[in-house]
Amino acid sequence: MSTRWSRKDLLGLRELSAEEISFILETTDAFKQVGTREIKKVPALRGKTLVNFFVEPSTRTRTSFELAAFRLSADVINISATTSSLTKGETLKDTARNLEALHADILVLRHSSAGAPQFLGNRLKASVINAGDGAHEHPTQALLDLYTIREKRGKIAGLHVVIIGDILFSRVARSNIFGLVKLGARVTLVGPSTLLPREFEKLGVEVSYKIDNVLPNADVVNLLRIQHERQRKEYFPGIGEYTRFFGLTKERAKLLKPDCLIMHPGPINRGVEIDSEVADGLQSVILDQVTNGLAVRMAVLYLCGGIATT
């Protein structure tokens, strides 16, 4: 194992250095190449057990981790909130300790509470990978976003990345902010004032409420989904008004530079934050993000799993 990686857990991008983030992206290059081979499987984690522990629903991220683990030859168990004993009153700590007693080596955790991965990472010998915790962090999503930008534009430093939507409740936004700022990008956040408090400026980014002023200067736009499930009604007047003020409509997309990338972590709400034609257009790299997500997660599992078991 390289001396450039020494963590058993991936909890968030805030705690990583620029060098550590770059190292994950470099490692991803190797695993992306594996995906193009006829035999897409390597023995890196053979004999290791990975538990996908999803205490909040997810299809895309869970499937991506599962496939990544298969390709690394790990054994995989999936546990979701409805099948876990959390519904019987067992605490997160006890459930996790039981999984560890079964010699799970890697725990991939999706949880509705910010900090849940830190909580487990501090208590378990197993490697803990954050697959999204509340509105806190979603590090592998941000890493795949960074990887996709680097792949398509050849660099990250100096680019102007615009993140649009529900920033307040978005773990994707936070992880992207931490990663992009560390790697030298200029970041502008755009969204309704209720979902984008000025406090965000203290994280080293710009805040704007006027999307039409920002789009012409963007090298990348990353659109976030409006998270109905996290919000109380008071945050904005309605979906129609949201689209009118912040949706990436066909008309608005014309403001973009021709080489500006359009990204979205999914799932997409067509016609809400992005017009259907724009999502499927030439500037969209939304499906490349999904492909890269697999390689990024292979890299993360390989790096952290290697530390946890050495």
Next chain:
Amino acid sequence: MSVIIIRNGRVIDPANKRDEIVDLLIIDGKIAPLSQFSDFNSQPEEIDASNLIVAPGLIDMHVHLREPGFGHKETIESGARSAAAGGFTTIVCMPNTSPVADTPSTIAWIKERAAAAACVNVLPTGAISKNISGAELGPIGSLAQAGVVAITDDGHCIQNNELMRRAVEYARMVGVPVLDHCQDYNLVGNGVVHEGYWSTLLGLPGWPSAGEESIVARNILLAGLCDHPIHCQHVSTAGSVRLLREARGRGVKITGEVCPHHIALTDEAIQNFNTNYKMNPPLRAQADVDALLEGIADGTLSILASDHAPHADFEKEVEFDAAPFGIIGLETELGLFLDLLVHKQRKIDIARLIEIYTVEPARLLKINAGTLSTGAPADVTLIDPHLEWTVKIDKFESASRNSPFDGWKLRGRAVRTIVGGRTVWKL
């Protein structure tokens, strides 16, 4: 006949404006004039208080003893021992138990348990609303007759301003003050930490300052309207301090209280998601801490209390969102306030600190405590203001361990606690 003489201590008795090095005589559990000492032949118990402060027994008017109902967190017995170890001879317990202390029979049960098992004086409060649900008034008059020293829905806050108004008006008739946990439920929502830089960074739901201040403002208006005291518990924001300062300047019967954690810590402490930094109201920003310190210095905030809130390890050792609010404080509060307010920040002197812990709550609650007057119950706290010590939670008398102050080095603490002439704890 029992005779105790406390020798050579610095007696600070703010109720009688005394501050002098003098002996203190206790006869049969009451403070006696020194002139009576020579009358006795029997050998008195002598306590050497050289280099110590001899203070009236301290009062903490905001404590959760958890009984009835939550004996796994704390009992009246263990909570009282914890109080004694912190230098407190009188504690006021909150009514959010199970059942809620909203009937005379529950108050009677608490008093009975306290008489049987507590080594310090335990004074109960009663709920303002039935089952502290904020929907209809509890039997405030009957609770007063049963001996509550105040009414409060602590832990909850009555949102209906009309109901609160009638509660305060009715409390005036029966002569009990109203204590309020100030929290606007709509503004606060599911907030768990101060809304500001750290909540933004960590994605934890924010608890905005305005959620406290709007209720402090409401209480100022109602205290004025009803001409009856309302006490704002655990004040945490700069805005609340401004509101209270203005209102008290006009003579409104409104008071405010500060807990040690709100001046010892800021919201920066939450960054590792340690639930021993989760309390309600939450840890605030440095500007709020500074405002609280000024408020204590200029008398705007006239009460100090712990909001001692015991929780079992298994309850606190969960996800941050899921953890209960609150920390224990009886055994660290005097040390923290001496260290921070008196020694480090020099906001008040030790005589004022003792006044805040004795005269102020005794006056607010109209109780016979907090004085070394002749004939008063011999509740006495001996304090070594310069003793350096390290907080060790595994040595606590409390049944719970949920404190963020483990390992803190503090200067000053109680070294002996005397209740009714009997030493109930000593270092």
